[in-house]
Amino acid sequence: MSPALSHEEIFAGRIAADERIEPKDWMPEGYRRNLIRQISQHAHSEVIGMQPEGAWITRAPSLKRKTVLLAKVQDEGGHGLYLYSAAETLGTSREEMIQALQSGRAKYASIFNYPCMSWGDVGAIGWLVDGAAIVNQISLQQTSYGPYARAMVRICKEESFHQRQGYDIMLNLCRGSGEQIAMAQDALDRWWWPSLMMFGPHDAESAHSSRSMAWKIKRQSNDELRQKFVDQTVPQAEFLGLRIPDPKLQWNEERGHYDFGEIDWEEFARVVAGDGPCNAERIDHHVRAHEDGAWVRKAMLAYEERHR
Numbered sequence: 001m002s003p004a005l006s007h008e009e010i011f012a013g014r015i016a017a018d019e020r021i022e023p024k025d026w027m028p029e030g031y032r033r034n035l036i037r038q039i040s041q042h043a044h045s046e047v048i049g050m051q052p053e054g055a056w057i058t059r060a061p062s063l064k065r066k067t068v069l070l071a072k073v074q075d076e077g078g079h080g081l082y083l084y085s086a087a088e089t090l091g092t093s094r095e096e097m098i099q100a101l102q103s104g105r106a107k108y109a110s111i112f113n114y115p116c117m118s119w120g121d122v123g124a125i126g127w128l129v130d131g132a133a134i135v136n137q138i139s140l141q142q143t144s145y146g147p148y149a150r151a152m153v154r155i156c157k158e159e160s161f162h163q164r165q166g167y168d169i170m171l172n173l174c175r176g177s178g179e180q181i182a183m184a185q186d187a188l189d190r191w192w193w194p195s196l197m198m199f200g201p202h203d204a205e206s207a208h209s210s211r212s213m214a215w216k217i218k219r220q221s222n223d224e225l226r227q228k229f230v231d232q233t234v235p236q237a238e239f240l241g242l243r244i245p246d247p248k249l250q251w252n253e254e255r256g257h258y259d260f261g262e263i264d265w266e267e268f269a270r271v272v273a274g275d276g277p278c279n280a281e282r283i284d285h286h287v288r289a290h291e292d293g294a295w296v297r298k299a300m301l302a303y304e305e306r307h308r
């Protein structure tokens with residue numbers, strides 16, 4: 001009779017066989033902690049990410065645009081909620097995660113620390129930010145943790161609508177007046193580089209990648225996904241008649257990919273460390289909204305207590 005396998009061996013075998021790990025399964029502590037880190041930061045990005053576009057709901061140029069944007073921003077809130085729930089299955093609580101966000105211990109996507117200054121920016125966020133998010137999240141549909149992978153399936157369906165609504169705004173601007181075309185170009189100029197930063201540091205600099213790839217939490221690397229995004233977005237910009245703000249951008253026949261210039265990693269580090277144009281504003285807003293909602297949480301607890 002062969003000796004019984006250890007927890008570690010069973011876990012490793014399931015990862016190797018591409019089986020999903022579920023909440024009640026045994027998992028290494030490092031796997032659990034790494035997932036809580038990534039999923040909670042993903043949730044924070046969705047929720048903080050409601051702010052730049054949310055501020056434009058009252059200023060959308062037509063009733064149709066307003067209803068579409070309202071639905072889009074609500075979807076982002078929903079994504080945050082699925083993801084917080086997925087993280088809770090790993091033994092953390094919503095309170096702990098919110099506390100980590102508000103105290104600056106937990107990160108969220110650096111891109112949401114840039115200001116949304118024009119209607120063109122709303123288009124660029126949908127086109128580029130949701131576009132980058134889809135590339136990353138399609139890959140995460142194959143992540144090894146069941147609740148995270150399943151959340152990604154639904155989120156990707158909604159993100160695809162978000163990307164299209166952003167591209168549709170850009171298309172309309174680019175078919176409009178000279179002033180509208182200039183607005184679209186200005187938005188692309190400001191959002192292009194922060195969008196490339198969404199994929200994180202280069203693989204060689206990425207602290208978590210090797211463990212996350214071994215555990216199949218991440219299925220493709222930061223640089224692979226960034227390249228995929230560039231390759232699919234350049235033709236979209238060409239169709240719009242816009243110029244990507246990168247003099248080094250060029251098709252490389254040999255590689256079968258676009259070459260592109262270097263990201264300003266100092267700017268990335270600065271914004272991630274809390275010193276971007278809107279970091280303080282984003283967290284202040286979150287703290288205020290959370291305090292304003294305290295009565296709802298209190299009422300829910302009182303209701304639950306009464307019915308217990």
Ligand code: BYC
Binds near residue numbers: 043129200
């Ligand atoms: N911004 O070892 P690395 C949306 C941090 S929202 C800030 O490569 P990892 C939307 C990283 O956290 C969807 N920080 O990390 C919503 C780590 O710090 P810690 C957002 C970043 O985890 C509203 C350190 O740098 N999508 O679609 O292996 C409106 C070292 O990095 C960033 C997700 O959240 C960054 N860009 O890989 C519109 C995707 N990049 O934790 C749209 C889920 C890195 O050690 N997340 N850092 O303190 C992931 O796929 C991975 O976490 C990342 C980074 C690829 C982002």
